[in-house]
Amino acid sequence: MDRRRFLRQAATAGAGAATAATLAAPAIAQEQPQITWRLTSSFPKNLDIIFGAANEIADSVKNATDGRFTIQVFAAGEIVPGLQAADAVANGTVEMAHTCSYYYIGQDPAFALGTAIPFGLNARMTNAWFETGGTDMINEFLAPRNLYALPAGNSGTQMGGWFRKEINTIDDLKGLKMRIAGLAGQIMTKVGVTPQQIAAGDVYPALEKGTIDATEFVGPYDDQKLGFHKVAKYYYYPAWWEGGPAMHAFFNLDKWNGLPKSYQQILANACASANNKMLANYDAQNATALKQLVAEGAILKPFSQEVMEACYKAAMETYAELSEKSPDFKKLYDSQLAFKKDAYLWAQVAEYSFDTFMMIQQRNGAL
Structure with a gap:
């Protein structure tokens, strides 16, 4: 090959490479748009493990996209009250929320099955059910509400709560005023408890004044911060109403569908990581907190077999009733x-x- 022919071919190849590079840049830019979302949490900042999961998701997404996809995280009450987080996502006030599905059972009892139902699945079973079709079933239920959800946290089995007096028999529950909501509250009603819905910040003074006789919350790590053991020393276990409660990242369905596939995958990976980390963090922290609570005067007590059996029976009655009223509840409940x-x-x-x-x-x- 002569020198002139070689130079002509080299120049042509170089021009082709430059053209390819020019074409590739806009394609990459289109696939990686600059996006900013807002996430409203249902949780206060002082619950660092639960609230922290939203920050972990935001950080993961930002790092994986070199800052092209950013999520601004807001605590409960900064944009909307904590129990209105999913509604804010559905109506487009925000693009995303970190919340519990069972907060919205007033709209349909089927929402409970996205988080936990009394005598339901434990944490590992919950994640296994999600992975083997449960998430698809939840999203089939959510789609008409303009929502899409991915598991993004689990506390593991929670504690049965703080009581001002011992609970030895089912009769000891009758007339008790307890801060407990959702399906657990409905079931407790069947065994004589009067459920109360009280914001987290108001629970301690309500217990101290005797406005309520008992409260459930989460587990040792979170409960210790709130000081319940100072005003209600009996600490019961387990929380039969929350064997493995899941938290979810809720997305506005239209906004989710509008994301590039790469961003959807990055978000899914971030949620899966947060889901694993939350359970690991609680497993790591609860043992130490429990020992400290007992050292400070908390008295550990298991619910008696009589109490557990009575509550289990009430739960089965409740599920039969709800299955008749809500086809979506029945479909999800039967699957679980x-x-x-x-x-x-x-x-x-x-x-x-x-x-x-x-x-x-x-x-x-x-x-």
């Missing part, structure tokens, strides 16, 4: 019930056997 039957069959074979043996070693000081 079938999943739960097989999940507990497997859990007792290996997981429960191993954990029980290791717990015995812990109690015997052999660890």
Whole structure:
């Protein structure tokens, strides 16, 4: 090949490469637009693990997009009250929320199954159900409401709450005024409790003054911060109403559908990471907090078998009633019930056997 021919071919190749680079830049820009969203949380900033999940999602998305997709996080009350977060997303006030599905059971009891129902799934089962079709079922239910949701946190099984007196029999619950809401409140009504809905910041003075006799909240790590053990020393377990409550990232469906596929995947990955981290953080922090609470005077008490059985019966009656009223509740409940039957069959074979043996070693000081 002569020198002139070589130079002509090299110049042509160089021009082609430059053209390709010119064409590629706008294509990449179109796929990675500059977007700013607002996220309203249902939680206050002092609940750092729960509220912190929203910040983790925002940070992950910002880092994965080199700052082209940013999410501004607002605590409960800064844009809308915490229990109106999903409504704000649906009507387009904000693009996104971090909240619990069961806050919205006033619209349809089926919302409860996105978070937890009494005597429902534990945390691992909840995540397994989501991964094997549950998330699709939840989003089929949410779509007519202009919502899309992804799991974004789980506290694990919570505590049964703080009581000013001992609860030994089902009769001890009758006439009790307890801060508890949702389906658990409906079930407690059946066994004689008067449910109260009180904002988190008002619970301590209500307990102190005797306006209420008991309250449920989350678990040792969060409960310790609120000081409930100073005014209601009996700390019961477990929270049969929240075996593995999930938090979700709720998205405005139109806004979600308008995102590039790459941004949707980045958001999904960020939510999955936050989901895992929240449960890990609670597992890591609750043990220390529980020991500190007991050292400061909290008295740990299990709910009696009589109380558990009575509440379980009331829950089954409630689900039968709700299944007749809400086809969506029945569809989701039946799916979780079938999943739960097989999940507990497997859990007792290996997981429960191993954990029980290791717990015995812990109690015997052999660890």
